Amino acid sequence: LESQPMRRGALIIVEGLDRAGKSSQCELLRDQLLTKGHAVEYIRFPDRTTPIGKLIDSYLRNASHQDDHSIHLLFSANRWELAKHIQDTVANGTTVIVDRYSYSGAVYSAAKANPTLSLEWAWQPEVGLPRPDICLFLSISPEEAAKRGGFGAERYENETMQSRVRQLFGTLLDRQRDDVCVIDAGRTVDEVSEEIVDVAVKCISRLDAIGPLRALG
Numbered sequence: 001l002e003s004q005p006m007r008r009g010a011l012i013i014v015e016g017l018d019r020a021g022k023s024s025q026c027e028l029l030r031d032q033l034l035t036k037g038h039a040v041e042y043i044r045f046p047d048r049t050t051p052i053g054k055l056i057d058s059y060l061r062n063a064s065h066q067d068d069h070s071i072h073l074l075f076s077a078n079r080w081e082l083a084k085h086i087q088d089t090v091a092n093g094t095t096v097i098v099d100r101y102s103y104s105g106a107v108y109s110a111a112k113a114n115p116t117l118s119l120e121w122a123w124q125p126e127v128g129l130p131r132p133d134i135c136l137f138l139s140i141s142p143e144e145a146a147k148r149g150g151f152g153a154e155r156y157e158n159e160t161m162q163s164r165v166r167q168l169f170g171t172l173l174d175r176q177r178d179d180v181c182v183i184d185a186g187r188t189v190d191e192v193s194e195e196i197v198d199v200a201v202k203c204i205s206r207l208d209a210i211g212p213l214r215a216l217g
């Protein structure tokens with residue numbers, strides 16, 4: 001018997017506005033892929049457990065203040081500190097599912113409309129990070145989001161920010177369109193999950209054609 005070369009895992013990002021159902025869908029995807037026999041790890045950004053993550057957590061809970069650029073770079077640093085782990089995990093054959101990534105990073109910061117913090121500026125620190133094999137964008141209308149209940153108490157959880165974020169996601173995802181798959185998240189949890197699992201499985205089956213993990217440009 002010839003030994004088969006190790007097949008790498010996929011890097012699957014799940015993005016969307018608050019209340020689009022990202023976290024539940026990530027958990028369902030993880031469970032479905034595990035059932036199908038794939039090795040899977042689920043991580044989320046911000047990772048609030050690291051020293052940088054603790055600064056971010058405090059900022060999001062409005063317990064501390066940060067300059068817009070400074071907090072932006074901390075969110076990015078929080079991804080960079082896990083970049084090697086993501087590369088190694090994927091190389092070892094485990095598929096990594098990530099709840100929020102560089103897209104949220106650029107869009108939420110640019111949504112502050114700070115004159116020296118453009119979408120272009122905000123994207124730059126992300127260049128070179130592991131590039132997703134697929135970015136699933138869970139799309140939900142403002143009406144449907146409103147039906148799903150009120151905002152929490154964290155920073156950014158208000159109408160002004162959310163509508164700017166929605167608009168900027170449109171611009172950024174169009175620029176990165178080769179990696180993006182838009183999912184209509186206004187349907188039932190099961191309907192959305194079925195499509196996500198389908199897209200993820202197809203992505204995993206295409207990995208040989210994609211080759212090694214790429215870098216964001």
Ligand code: TMP
Binds near residue numbers: 060075100109
């Ligand atoms: P969470 O609700 O998914 O835990 O994310 C917390 C908030 O942080 C959410 O409003 C989006 C925002 N965010 C950024 O501003 N920059 C980032 O890089 C990430 C990952 C999230």
Ligand code: MG
Binds near residue numbers: 018154
């Ligand atoms: Mg939140």
